[in-house]
Amino acid sequence: MRTSFLDRLTTASVVAELPHYQEAxxxxxxxxxxxxxxxxxxxxxxxxxxxxxxxQSAVSRSYYFEVVGGYxxxxxxxxxxxxxxxxxFEELGGALVVSGERSIREVVELGLKRSRExxxxxxxxxxxxxxxxxxxxxxxxxxxxxxxxSRLSQLRxxxxxxxxxxxGEGLLLIREDRRVASEYSLAAERVLxxxxxxxxxxxxxxxxxxxxxxVRLAAEYLEILFRGNVIENLVLGLNPLAKVELRVPGExxxxxxxxxxxxxxxxxxxxxxxxxxxxxxxxEEQARELARQRSETELRLSLAVALAEAEPEAVFSFLERLxxxxxxxxSCEPGxxxxxxxxxxxxxxxxxxxxLFRAALHELxxxxxxxxxxxxxxxxxxxxxxAETRDLLTRFRRLGQARSAPADPLAxxxxxxxxxxxxxxxxxxxxxxxxxxxxxxGMLAGLRDALVQLARNALVHGIEPAAERAARGKPxxxxxxxxxxxxxxxxxxxxxxxxxxxxxxxxxxxxxxRRRGLATAGEAASQLIFEPGVSTAHLVxxxxxxGQGLGVVKARVEALGGRIAVHSxxxxxxxxxxxxxxxxxxxV
Numbered sequence: 001m002r003t004s005f006l007d008r009l010t011t012a013s014v015v016a017e018l019p020h021y022q023e024a025x026x027x028x029x030x031x032x033x034x035x036x037x038x039x040x041x042x043x044x045x046x047x048x049x050x051x052x053x054x055x056q057s058a059v060s061r062s063y064y065f066e067v068v069g070g071y072x073x074x075x076x077x078x079x080x081x082x083x084x085x086x087x088x089f090e091e092l093g094g095a096l097v098v099s100g101e102r103s104i105r106e107v108v109e110l111g112l113k114r115s116r117e118x119x120x121x122x123x124x125x126x127x128x129x130x131x132x133x134x135x136x137x138x139x140x141x142x143x144x145x146x147x148x149x150s151r152l153s154q155l156r157x158x159x160x161x162x163x164x165x166x167x168g169e170g171l172l173l174i175r176e177d178r179r180v181a182s183e184y185s186l187a188a189e190r191v192l193x194x195x196x197x198x199x200x201x202x203x204x205x206x207x208x209x210x211x212x213x214x215v216r217l218a219a220e221y222l223e224i225l226f227r228g229n230v231i232e233n234l235v236l237g238l239n240p241l242a243k244v245e246l247r248v249p250g251e252x253x254x255x256x257x258x259x260x261x262x263x264x265x266x267x268x269x270x271x272x273x274x275x276x277x278x279x280x281x282x283x284e285e286q287a288r289e290l291a292r293q294r295s296e297t298e299l300r301l302s303l304a305v306a307l308a309e310a311e312p313e314a315v316f317s318f319l320e321r322l323x324x325x326x327x328x329x330x331s332c333e334p335g336x337x338x339x340x341x342x343x344x345x346x347x348x349x350x351x352x353x354x355x356l357f358r359a360a361l362h363e364l365x366x367x368x369x370x371x372x373x374x375x376x377x378x379x380x381x382x383x384x385x386x387a388e389t390r391d392l393l394t395r396f397r398r399l400g401q402a403r404s405a406p407a408d409p410l411a412x413x414x415x416x417x418x419x420x421x422x423x424x425x426x427x428x429x430x431x432x433x434x435x436x437x438x439x440x441x442g443m444l445a446g447l448r449d450a451l452v453q454l455a456r457n458a459l460v461h462g463i464e465p466a467a468e469r470a471a472r473g474k475p476x477x478x479x480x481x482x483x484x485x486x487x488x489x490x491x492x493x494x495x496x497x498x499x500x501x502x503x504x505x506x507x508x509x510x511x512x513x514r515r516r517g518l519a520t521a522g523e524a525a526s527q528l529i530f531e532p533g534v535s536t537a538h539l540v541x542x543x544x545x546x547g548q549g550l551g552v553v554k555a556r557v558e559a560l561g562g563r564i565a566v567h568s569x570x571x572x573x574x575x576x577x578x579x580x581x582x583x584x585x586x587x588v
Contacts, residue, residue, distance in 0.1 A: 005144075006151045015107045016100025016127050018148055020138035024048040027056055027083035034064055034082060045141040046122035048134070049082060055137040057086060058095040058124050067117065092118050100127040108149045111142055169278040174202060176271060178222065191257060191279050193248035202275065209246045225263050226270045232263055243280070256284045299356065300388060306353050307392055314412075315393060318348055318357075319386055328364060329382060339368055339532070344552045347452035351416045356385055409448055410436050410482070417455050417480055426463045428478035430455065438484065439493065443560060443580060447495075450556040453549040454497045454576055455480055462501025462574050472571065474500065493582040498575035504529065504568040526566050530554040 005019050023041070025033055027049050037047060038061050046060040067088070089095075092115045098107050107123060114121070122139045126132055170188035173181040182198045189195050192205060203219045210218075217240035224235055241259035248255060258280050264272040307315060322329050328342050342365045349357035364378040414430040421428035436444060463469075463478035470476055478501055485494040504526055513528045532551045553576070557564045562580035 006147060009148055009151050011152060013104060013148070013152065014100060015098060015102050015104055015123070015125055015140060015145070016138075018104070018140050018144050020125065020140050021046065021122075022048065022138050024050050024055070024134055025082060027051045027081065027086070029082055031080050031082055031085045034059070038064065045143075046139050048124065048137060048139055049086065050134050051083070053134050055124060055126075055132045055134055056083075057089065058122055058139055059086065059089065060121050063089065063118075063121060089118075095121065095124045097124040097126070097132075100125050104145060104148050104152055108145050111145065169276055172197070172202075172275040172277075174222065174273045174275060176226070178202070178226075180205070181272070188277075191255070191277060192246075193250070206246075209248065210241070210244055214240050214244055222261070222273060225261055225273050228265065228268045228270050241277075243284075255279050256281045299385075300392065302356055303354075303385070303388055303392055306355065307389065307396065310352050310354070312393055312396070314352060315354070315389065318345070318352060318354070319389060321345060321348070322382065322386055328361070329379065329386065339365065340552050340555055342368065343549060344449040344453070344556075347449060347456060347549070347552070350420065350456070351412050351448075351452050353415075353419075354389075357382070357389075360385060408436050409444055409451075410434070413451055413455060416452065417459065420456065420459050421463070421478075424459055425465065426459060426478060427466055427476060428459060428463050428480060431479060431481040433481060433483040434495070439495075440582065443493070443582070446556060446560050447578075447580075450553040450578070451482070451497065453552045457549050457553075458497075458499035458501060458574065462499045462503070464502055491582055493578075493580045495578040495580070496575055497578070498573055500573050503570040503572055503574050504566070505570070526568060529566065530564070 005017075008017070021044060023037065023044055025037060025047050028051070034047060038044060044061065046058055048055050049057045049059060096107075096111055096114060096118075098110065111121075111123060112119070120142045122141050123145065124137060125140050126137050128136055169185065170191045171185035172188055173183060175181055178201050179199050180197055180202070184197055188197055192209065194205075197205065201219075202222055203215050206215045206218060221235070221238055221240055224230055224238070225232070239259065239261065241257075243256060243258045245254040246257045256279070257277050259275060259277040262274040262276070263270050264274065321327055322345065328338065328345065342361055346358055346361040346365065349355075349361060360378055360381045364382065367378055410432045414432070417428060417430035439447070458480050459478075463480075464472070464474075466476040469478065478499065480497070480499045483496045483498070485496065487494060506526060509526070509528045513531070516531075529550045530553070554564055557578055557580070560580050562578060564579075565577045566574065567577065568574040
């Protein structure tokens with residue numbers, strides 16, 4: 001038996017590369033011709049059988065002497081033509097004929113499936129496109145095939161070890177018994193933080209590294225994959241380990257690992273499941289950093305656009321209120337005073353067009369309303385917005401891009417009404433019968449919050465949608481107006497803020513107040529709207545529902561030494577009357 005060929009094998013070798021024989025005998029010859037040929041060539045394992053120049057079959061030395069002779073009988077054996085003598089051979093299945101391009105492993109598996117009597121018969125190999133022509137066909141000893149396959153198995157093991165050792169991702173093979181096979185990539189040990197992998201179940205490997213619920217789901221998912229009747233593409237989205245935090249013993253921070261599963265199917269049966277996994281912690285961190293940078297850029301751009309339209313001094317004044325001793329960035333303990341201040345600042349942010357501040361203040365307002373509002377995140381956003389805003393304003397001033405002319409507070413209020421009306425889907429306008437110059441600057445600054453909250457309250461609670469207004473015979477566009485009444489010599493300023501909306505719902509106010517233990521009756525029920533926490537809104541959102549807006553109005557008016565009253569007619573209007581002390585006669 002020749003074995004030097006083993007050194008020339010590679011894992012890509014095919015059956016045509018093996019040692020072969022091309023001795024042939026025509027089937028019309030006498031059977032004795034085979035005996036003479038085998039006796040003359042003691043190393044010859046078999047012979048090709050031809051007919052008219054084409055290979056028909058083959059026979060081995062052992063089959064000829066041990067089987068054919070005994071089956072035919074010596075007398076008949078010597079004189080019968082070979083084709084008659086081989087009838088038993090053909091009944092058992094005949095020679096195994098394969099293409100020379102078939103892999104050695106495949107041909108061995110085919111040979112092992114033959115009848116036991118033909119198990120070690122040589123293989124007929126046609127090497128090229130010449131079909132079964134005698135010059136294109138060779139005979140390969142089955143024992144050489146077995147030796148080659150054994151050698152290739154060793155090469156594959158070495159090669160597989162090299163491949164698995166060089167792979168950057170974890171690779172496990174889960175057998176039908178649901179345990180990990182002995183071959184796995186070295187990266188699997190690195191990612192999982194353990195060398196105890198082979199023979200364990202996936203659940204055992206994940207236990208303590210992934211939360212228990214994920215471990216349970218992963219075990220169930222694996223069972224689904226081992227069902228041959230399950231369509232793999234339909235369950236890919238169920239993978240509970242598509243991306244998961246994995247804790248490695250001895251490491252303070254969890255890793256982010258992505259798992260993929262591939263089934264190995266044979267004749268409809270799942271023989272194994274290949275598990276591929278990769279540590280994607282760095283990619284996740286890079287993605288988060290990229291998202292943070294993108295978010296930061298968008299934030300600065302949004303702030304820059306808003307600040308380009310705002311009056312710098314008004315923005316600086318807003319920032320100072322945020323940072324004041326009673327402001328939310330300094331004192332943010334739950335309570336009515338804090339809630340009112342946050343709500344007032346949210347209104348001012350809306351007037352200034354600072355949508356990012358408005359959203360952050362609304363978040364803080366929501367958290368203050370909770371029993372244990374986790375305020376750190378919202379406060380952190382406010383601090384960050386404050387710092388970015390100051391930086392941008394400084395840059396604008398340096399570049400000379402900041403607006404120098406102070407904005408008219410009442411003009412800003414008109415813009416606020418237009419913007420909020422569009423946001424709420426309720427067309428409305430603001431009409432001022434008062435000029436800013438008619439109100440003392442100090443008083444107008446103090447009234448700013450009050451007017452913003454009155455406008456917000458009118459749009460959210462009073463002004464109806466256009467279709468509803470049309471059904472009531474009203475103009476489709478609602479009107480909010482500010483007027484002033486003059487009282488010469490009385491030392492008071494009287495402002496009237498009125499909308500032509502639905503008016504106060506006294507019954508809803510009484511019901512809400514009754515639940516809070518503030519029940520009252522008659523016209524006095526209208527005064528309930530100034531109580532903290534009283535609201536007729538059905539849902540809490542950025543604009544209503546906390547019952548703080550009109551509390552801000554009352555607090556600001558009283559801080560100026562004034563009084564406020566409300567008068568309303570259901571379905572027609574709601575008017576707020578502000579009486580403020582003013583020692584100097586206001587010019588007409």
